[in-house]
Amino acid sequence: MARTIRVRGFATARVALGDGPREIPAPAEGLSLGRLLDALVEDCPGLGPLLPSCRIFLNEELTRSTRTRVRPGDEITLHPPYSGG
Amino acid sequence: MRHRLTARPIALAGAYRALESEGAGAVVLFAGRVRPDATRRGRVEALEYEADRSPGLRSFQAIARAASGKYPGVRLLLWHRTGVVPVGQIAVIVGAAAPHRAAAFAAARFAIERLKTRSPIWKSDRVRPGRPPRPRRRRRAGP
Numbered sequence: 001m002a003r004t005i006r007v008r009g010f011a012t013a014r015v016a017l018g019d020g021p022r023e024i025p026a027p028a029e030g031l032s033l034g035r036l037l038d039a040l041v042e043d044c045p046g047l048g049p050l051l052p053s054c055r056i057f058l059n060e061e062l063t064r065s066t067r068t069r070v071r072p073g074d075e076i077t078l079h080p081p082y083s084g085g
Numbered sequence: 086m087r088h089r090l091t092a093r094p095i096a097l098a099g100a101y102r103a104l105e106s107e108g109a110g111a112v113v114l115f116a117g118r119v120r121p122d123a124t125r126r127g128r129v130e131a132l133e134y135e136a137d138r139s140p141g142l143r144s145f146q147a148i149a150r151a152a153s154g155k156y157p158g159v160r161l162l163l164w165h166r167t168g169v170v171p172v173g174q175i176a177v178i179v180g181a182a183a184p185h186r187a188a189a190f191a192a193a194r195f196a197i198e199r200l201k202t203r204s205p206i207w208k209s210d211r212v213r214p215g216r217p218p219r220p221r222r223r224r225r226a227g228p
Contacts, residue, residue, distance in 0.1 A: 010137055011207035055205075060140055077137060084134065084165060084206025085117050085177050085197060 003028070006075045007040060009047075013054060013078040016046035026072045033058070034066030036076065047078075055079040087161070088145035090136050090206075092168040100178045104162050109182035111189035115197055117177040119170050127212035131171045137205040141165075144204040148196050152181070156188040161196055165206055176208075 004023040009016065017040075024039060033056065041048045056063055057077040058070060070076065087103065089095070097114050104112050122129045149161040162180035170176045179200065181192040200206075 010135055010205065011209070014135075057137075057140065077140075079137065079205050080207065082202060082204060082206055083208050084136070084204050085201040 003072045005036060005070055005072060007036075007078070008075065009078040010080065011083075012080045013047065013050055016044050016050055017078075018044065026070070028072060030069045030071035030074075032066060033063065033068040033070050033076070036070050037066065050080055051078075053081055087163075088142055088149070089164045090138055090141050090145075090167055091164070092166070095164045095166060095175050095178050097175070097178065100162055100164060100180045104160060104180045104182040106160070106182065108158075108184060109160070110184050111186040112180065112182045113186070113189040113193040115177075115179045115193050116175045117179075117197070118175050119172045121172045122210075124210065124212055127215040129172065129210045130213045131169050131211040132176060132208045133169050133211060134165070134167050134176065134206055134208050136165065136167050136207075141205050145200070148199045148203065151199070152192045152196055155195065156181075156183065156192040159183045159188050159192040161192060163196060163200060165200070165204070167206075169211065 003025060005026045007017065007022045007024060024036060037051060057079065058068060059075055097116055100114055101112060119132050145163040148163060152161045153159050160182045164178040166176050179193050179197045181189045183189040183192065
């Protein structure tokens, strides 16, 4: 069973994560999104300045609260501001 | 297909065919193309687009729903390229079909503006290194 939370980023967030998805170890009961993001920034300091402008998706659904519970097997996606067209 | 995120070239003729219907008295098609802009690093020769596919397609559907709520009778089409798109090629097509032109024009404009801010798509430029463009001289006021 998965004991990690997968984090993917796009554009600048992808680069800040080291150009690929990250697997963050997590306890079975999960942790808050805020704590997960803190751990990520510790690992990837370049992500710090980008996070305030990122939309954050949990299993492809937009999430707005850092209190949201994230569990092993979940996927977090980081969307910096969009620039399509 | 009404909404697409694709690595293949997209063309207006196909978009027109996808929108055609007897009731569509007006069909508006917008094509966004890659420009050879001059940057400090050189001239743009291509743009590279990346997209979060599933939320991207869902955002297209949401834009289409919002447009048909705002402009009843409108049908919308949103196609966007992913990957490397060279200068001159079409990166995005937005089409709107409606019984009358006013709604078709308004819905197409609405959709492209929404796509730019609400669809998870990102671009980065690929430049051919070269001399930076000369700064423009300010004209002096005439006598």
